Amino acid sequence: MAEGLLVVVSGPSGCGKGTICRKFLQRNEDMNISISATTRSPRRGEKDGVNYFFLTEDVFKKMVSxxxxxxxxxxxxxxxxxxxKYVLDKIKKGxxxxxxxDIQGALQIKKIYPNGVFVFILPPSMEELKNRIIRRGTESKSDIDRRYKNAFKEIEYINEYDYAIVNDKVEKAxxxxxxxxxxxxxxxxRQIELINKILL
Amino acid sequence: MAEGLLVVVSGPSGCGKGTICRKFLQRNEDMNISISATTRSPRRGEKDGVNYFFLTEDVFKKMVSxxxxxxxxxxxxxxxxxxxKYVLDKIKKGxxxxxxxDIQGALQIKKIYPNGVFVFILPPSMEELKNRIIRRGTESKSDIDRRYKNAFKEIEYINEYDYAIVNDKVEKAxxxxxxxxxxxxxxxxRQIELINKILL
Known part of the structure; x- marks a missing residue:
């Protein structure tokens, strides 16, 4: 059985990665999202093993260790x-x-599973990124400045990624x-088995 | 200036690579074909530097050495x-x-320019490959057998390529x-300059 792909997408806040990922997942039903584990309490309607794996801090920390x-x-x-285990088992099954x-998470994953496909989403310009953060209107001036400065630092890590997509038009991205x-x-x-089948 | 791509496509005879490449080139005008050098005589209407670079055997062999x-x-x-020089100059210009x-040519290119994109076209099955060679109807029984046996040997080299495309439907391929x-x-x-521009 050929291994499945692990596709990891990151980008600075305001780059529009959320919209891109949502549209991508809608159109590509063979791509599955992972279920995260968390120590926070379930919100109304959230189910264990569906929305999250809800764990105690004790269990979580043991898993970390x-x-x-x-x-x-x-x-x-x-x-x-x-x-x-959850992710790698699924990948092994194809x-x-x-x-x-986020970028810190992606870098951790890359150390454990370098065979993943690491994609970085970029804003068309830093000016546009700032405008997008401002347009959200949910954040204070100091939050906006912090996020904007942080974006510069984050983009430095792009060299750890395989691919970069500039989000000038969502559909194009x-x-x-x-x-x-x-x-x-x-x-x-990734196609060794298919190739062997053709040669049979 | 970011370097252009060198895309190299091969596949065993009968795999349908000619049709795929023709359609691909029609639709992707930013992809340029190279001009080959040859020692054969120009045919009617062929122009030096357009269809081929027509060289004497002496000049050709000096270039080889x-x-x-x-x-x-x-x-x-x-x-x-x-x-x-002709190819690498163009790539350097973006x-x-x-x-x-053919596969022997692609392997030579890979030694000199490993940064190329090497794509191997596969038939959907070896049975289908044989049928396609037969349907051409231009070859003798012994030629067909030779080409068919050769295809098996050639596919062994697929591991030297980056990508494999199974030609079951031309449009899909x-x-x-x-x-x-x-x-x-x-x-x-390949996007370092673009990324730097965004960060400016």
């Missing part, structure tokens, strides 16, 4: 992580897993992401 | 070759070069080739 996460982080006092994740996935599936290394 | 070809071969007593070439080129253009390594 046993390297059972592809990546994890503490966000405002709650832990969030991507369970390694399923494709799609992760939209989604098509590029689709092309990247199609190309990765077409790699000789 | 000075490693001035990306690849060359002797076909039925005439030499054919891809001039290295032009994309597309070469449909052309789209895959287009996706591969789009993905290769999206590689971070």
């Amino acid at each position: 046993k390297n059972e996460f592809l990546e994890y982080a503490n966000v405002h006092g709650n832990f969030y992580g991507t369970p390694k 399923e494709n897993i799609f992760l939209e994740i 989604v098509k590029k992401l689709e092309s990247i996935v199609t190309a990765e599936k077409s790699k000789v290394d | 000075k490693n001035e070809f990306l690849e060359y071969a002797n076909v039925h007593g005439n030499f054919y070759g891809t001039p290295k 032009e994309n070069i597309f070469l449909e070439i 052309v789209k895959k080739l287009e996706s591969i080129v789009t993905a290769e253009k999206s590689k971070v390594d």
Whole structure:
């Protein structure tokens, strides 16, 4: 059985990666999202094993100490992580897993699974990025400045990624992401079994 | 200036690569074909520097001895070759070069320019390949058998290529080739200048 793809998408806040990923997932039903583990409490309607794996902090930390996460982080006092076994088992079965994740998370994943497909979404310009952060209108001036400065630092990590997509037009960016996935599936290394079948 | 792509497409005879490459080139005007050098005489209407660079055997062999070809071969007593400087100069200027070439040629090119994009076209099955060779109807029984046996040997070299496309439907295969080129253009390594421009 040929391994599935692990597609990891990141980008600075305001680059529009959320919209791109949503449209991409709508159109590509063979791409599955992973279920994260978290120590935060379930919100109304959230189900364990569907929205998240809800864990106690104790269990979460034990999993951390046993390297059972592809990546994890503490966000405002709650832990969030991507369970390694869950993802790698699916990939081994030939399923494709799609992760939209921040840059720190992506870098952790790359160390454990360098065979993943790492895609970085860029804004058309830093000016446009700032405008997008401002247009959201949900953040204070100091938050905006912090996010904007942070974006510069984050883009430095682009060299750790395989592909870069400039998000000037959403539809164009989604098509590029689709092309990247199609190309990765077409790699000789990923098609050994198909090739052997043809030669039979 | 970002370097252009060198896209090299091969496949066993009967795999349908000619049709795929023709359609691909019709639709992708930023892909340029290279001009080969040859020692054969010009046919009626053929122009030097347009259809081929027509060279004497003496000049051709001198170029071979000075490693001035990306690849060359002797076909039925005439030499054919891809001039290295011609192709690499265009790539350096940011032009994309597309070469449909036999496997021996592609392997020679890969040694000199490993940064190329090497694509192998496969038939959907070896049975289908044989049928396609037979349907051409231009070859004797022994030629057909030779080509068919040769195809098996050639496919062994697929591991030297980056991508494999199974030609079950021409349109699907052309789209895959287009996706591969789009993905290769999206590689971070090939977009350093664009990324720097965004950060300005």
